[in-house]
Amino acid sequence: MSASSCPAILIAAPASGQGKTTVASALARLHARQGRRVRVFKCGPDFLDPHWLTLASGSPVYQLDLWMTGESDCAQRLHDAALDADLIIVEGVMGLFDGEPSAADLAQRFGLPVLAVLDASAMAGTFGALAWGLQHYREGLRFAGVLANRVASEGHAGMLRDGLRDPEQWQGALMRSEAFTLPERHLGLVMASELDDAMVRLDAAADALATTPLGQMGEADLQAWAVSFDAPDSPEAAFPSGGLQGRTIAVARDAAFCFLYAANIDCLQALGAQLVYFSPLQDQALPACDALWLPGGYPELHAEALAANAVMKAGIAEHVQAGKPVWAECGGMMALFDQITTVDGSSYPMWGVLPGSVTLQKRLAALGPQQLEVAGGILRGHAFHYSTVATDLAPLARTTAAPGRKLRGAGEALYVSGPSGAVKASYFHAWFASNPLAAAALFLKDAS
CATH class of the missing domain: 3.40.50.300 (P-loop containing nucleotide triphosphate hydrolases)
Structure with missing residues (x-):
């Protein structure tokens, strides 16, 4: 050693x-x-x-x-x-x-x-x-x-x-x-x-x-x-070679979508993905890509600007209608719903990919380490948000508590929508390196 x-x-x-x-x-x-x-x-x-x-x-x-x-x-x-x-x-x-x-x-x-x-x-x-x-x-x-x-x-x-x-x-x-x-x-x-x-x-x-x-x-x-x-006696297994080889993933990254673990970026690149970054706030087009990652952040603080970028909204809708994968977590998921209502009661139209509305509140809605089972296995991660969702969508799955911990109420919902279930969204923030195969499945068309 x-x-x-x-x-x-x-x-x-x-x-x-x-x-x-x-x-x-x-x-x-x-x-x-x-x-x-x-x-x-x-x-x-x-x-x-x-x-x-x-x-x-x-x-x-x-x-x-x-x-x-x-x-x-x-x-x-x-x-x-x-x-x-x-x-x-x-x-x-x-x-x-x-x-x-x-x-x-x-x-x-x-x-x-x-x-x-x-x-x-x-x-x-x-x-x-x-x-x-x-x-x-x-x-x-x-x-x-x-x-x-x-x-x-x-x-x-x-x-x-x-x-x-x-x-x-x-x-x-x-x-x-x-x-x-x-x-x-x-x-x-x-x-x-x-x-x-x-x-x-x-x-x-x-x-x-x-x-x-x-x-x-x-x-x-x-x-x-x-x-x-x-050095660890039993280092983590190497990332599966080529799990995302040849795939281009567009990653939202700006003031509204800024909750990105450096290790998650490393994981996707190690799996072979090419990452291209874009700003839903400022850019006029979604980059050419095979899959889309909408990380967490502050869509509620930039709701007016997001609502005003109609070209970006149309580009995301076109991506979804083409059946291309989308992984949206927390703030990224919030922007996919029809509407966001901020703490002061102001409402803004969002991207309309998922039916329902998001409402911000002054008190914490969820906090703590959790895990989520998806295609490919279990991902570890956490949840931390001040908003709630009202939707007719039935969750495909829910997170469970980390071992030795308890959740207050039900776990975070995993919503699946779009052609062939290409859109996957949750308040859950995933740590991709905890299960690279499961992380890769979020961005693959045939994953379920």
């Missing part, structure tokens, strides 16, 4: 919204500016944080999840990254011990040191109690210290530091500042590509971090975080 070694850190927190992405991005940007090769990973099924982490590090960001992506996949990606990186950063998900599996499970499995980020804006002495609890709640976790975020003043920082039982765990404080705040909305962070000053914000965060003990770590200091990553 071969092994590779590299300094690595998992950025965690006691809950969501504490500033993990800001700190992970700032750390990546700081070391990238200093000439180090930085590789960043995101724990769990997240599409949005990787946009910021990619911009900060200059390298693609992949997901790590002991169930969805698989332990062997995690091991292989970390091992490969350590071969050529100077620093590996893994951003956690939710709170350190939240979820099954959790960020703590990932850290413990691979021996990753854990840095805790705490939003200290409304606390003083309790900061030390939280830090102590995160460090000692589970035996066997490597702890790299604690960073206070959204701190009011140097005096406030001193109070927080004094509350730690072990002062050596203090990694510094980031002051509250609009200069490097990352804006949010209902599904998470606003994408970096939507902001003209995204890199300015990251540089401001890196500059602030550079004044802390965490930000002042040099080459020798980073060796305290060294981790040895073994």
